[in-house]
Amino acid sequence: MSQDGRPIVELRGAGKSYGNVRALHGVDLQVFPSQVTCVLGDNGAGKSTLIKIISGLHQHSEGEFLVDGEPVRFTTPRQALDRGIATVYQDLATVPLMPVWRNFFLGSEMTRGPWPVRRLDITRMKKTADEELRNMGIILDDLDQPIGTLSGGQRQSVAIARAVYFGARVLILDEPTAALGVKQSGVVLKYIAAARDRGLGVIFITHNPHHAYMVGDHFSVLRLGTMELSASRSEVGLEELTNHMAGGAELAALKHELAQVRGVDVEKLPEKEDLTAPVVASEGTSS
Ligand SMILES: Nc1ncnc2c1ncn2[C@@H]1O[C@H](COP(=O)(O)OP(=O)(O)OP(=O)(O)O)[C@@H](O)[C@H]1O
Ligand SMILES: [Mg+2]
Numbered sequence: 001m002s003q004d005g006r007p008i009v010e011l012r013g014a015g016k017s018y019g020n021v022r023a024l025h026g027v028d029l030q031v032f033p034s035q036v037t038c039v040l041g042d043n044g045a046g047k048s049t050l051i052k053i054i055s056g057l058h059q060h061s062e063g064e065f066l067v068d069g070e071p072v073r074f075t076t077p078r079q080a081l082d083r084g085i086a087t088v089y090q091d092l093a094t095v096p097l098m099p100v101w102r103n104f105f106l107g108s109e110m111t112r113g114p115w116p117v118r119r120l121d122i123t124r125m126k127k128t129a130d131e132e133l134r135n136m137g138i139i140l141d142d143l144d145q146p147i148g149t150l151s152g153g154q155r156q157s158v159a160i161a162r163a164v165y166f167g168a169r170v171l172i173l174d175e176p177t178a179a180l181g182v183k184q185s186g187v188v189l190k191y192i193a194a195a196r197d198r199g200l201g202v203i204f205i206t207h208n209p210h211h212a213y214m215v216g217d218h219f220s221v222l223r224l225g226t227m228e229l230s231a232s233r234s235e236v237g238l239e240e241l242t243n244h245m246a247g248g249a250e251l252a253a254l255k256h257e258l259a260q261v262r263g264v265d266v267e268k269l270p271e272k273e274d275l276t277a278p279v280v281a282s283e284g285t286s287s
Pocket of ligand 2: 048
């Protein structure tokens, strides 16, 4: 683990251009062990670009990228993985028809016996997968069931447990709750917290300030490729975070536009800090 509170991963003024498109510019980010760093932002804000740099898929074109205080420039995801940086993508790289335990060890299977007669050590893989999932508090009835039969939340959880088992120090999750319902999102948030408690530095990418605030220690909001807000939990509340995400001024403009469209009572639209409330259109009010 990093000593003296040094970040495992750090970006300093980092940026990335795709040809003429400047997707990311002047971004500072620090990822510490045992902390959840949330990266928030709207569509096209640069979230995926940011994590692609850290996970070795793309290279930054400006600024610095450091791991354990040392400048790095990864050219493959394998190099990031070798430094303990694991990424769980939303379209999980699992084989749906293979059993859960088999997916847990996919690409890193346990074997037994000397080379010419070496074979998969199925017993040990099943036992280890079972122990590791239980260690993270993930209880599945049957590890022989195809992973495709698990819910989205359970599959994310298995992927998190897998990264922990294979020694990840930094775990990157790209919108793990985006396609999930309330309950399944809760499941994933629980394992994000479990990974943090095991000492990992977690980078949690999300659109959802509520999800971020449930587990986050630090919040970075991207907007059009730059870091609009970078604040620790003690410096920012959920309301303010939601405002930053929504863009307070833009929301006010939208309200105004809606009012002009037709019959929408602006006063009854939710306040910008209360985006979860239902929108009430003014029907001819009962006389
Ligand atoms: N390979 C690419 N080539 C050219 N432009 C790209 C490429 N990838 C991303 N961009 C552009 O960079 C900007 C940031 O995109 P990015 O995918 O990082 O956003 P995001 O925050 O992940 O969005 P979303 O929430 O939709 O996933 C966008 O304007 C996008 O069009
Ligand atoms: Mg994205």
